[in-house]
Amino acid sequence: MNTIPILMYHNLGHPPQGAKLRNLYVRAGAFARQMRLLRLLGFKGLSMSAAMPYLRGETAGRVAVITFDDGYLDTLETALPVVRTHGFSATCYVVSRRTGQYNDWDAVALNVRKPLMSAAQVREWQAAGMEVGAHSRTHPHLPTCTDAELQAEVASSKTDLEDLIETPVTQFCYRYG
Numbered sequence: 577m578n579t580i581p582i583l584m585y586h587n588l589g590h591p592p593q594g595a596k597l598r599n600l601y602v603r604a605g606a607f608a609r610q611m612r613l614l615r616l617l618g619f620k621g622l623s624m625s626a627a628m629p630y631l632r633g634e635t636a637g638r639v640a641v642i643t644f645d646d647g648y649l650d651t652l653e654t655a656l657p658v659v660r661t662h663g664f665s666a667t668c669y670v671v672s673r674r675t676g677q678y679n680d681w682d683a684v685a686l687n688v689r690k691p692l693m694s695a696a697q698v699r700e701w702q703a704a705g706m707e708v709g710a711h712s713r714t715h716p717h718l719p720t721c722t723d724a725e726l727q728a729e730v731a732s733s734k735t736d737l738e739d740l741i742e743t744p745v746t747q748f749c750y751r752y753g
């Protein structure tokens with residue numbers, strides 16, 4: 577039986593002064609070491625789509641899935657160069673109606689406004705060979721959404737992103753894991 581690790585990152589860098597839930601941050605140096613270690617251990621880091629044949633047991637191999645939640649600017653600026661250095665790919669789950677804005681869904685709770693990738697930056701991530709996955713339109717609390725809200729948040733976040741990157745979006749990440 578082959579176990580496939582799924583690595584889930586949020587922010588890369590040093591947590592800003594006063595930020596809560598500081599374990600959402602992984603320092604840039606630590607991230608670089610983690611990716612290097614994966615490669616040294618013989619793992620190939622893959623996006624969720626690229627890893628699907630392995631997850632379904634159709635293909636064997638030592639792979640790890642690399643994911644980033646929410647679409648923060650530091651995913652593009654800090655993670656991307658490292659992921660590429662090792663010849664890995666990764667999935668970033670983007671909140672489709674918040675591109676170029678900030679984490680308004682938890683900025684108060686976390687006491688930090690974190691910049692999100694702009695539309696152009698999401699395209700840049702995809703053009704670099706990385707995957708864009710959907711993560712709702714506005715990051716609402718899905719269990720309390722009406723059916724119509726769910727349709728907009730879940731289904732339309734996919735079409736929003738497909739319009740943006742002109743590529744099918746096949747992955748969705750439920751918020752908060």
Ligand SMILES: [Zn+2]
Nearest residue numbers: 645646751752
């Ligand atoms: Zn999220």
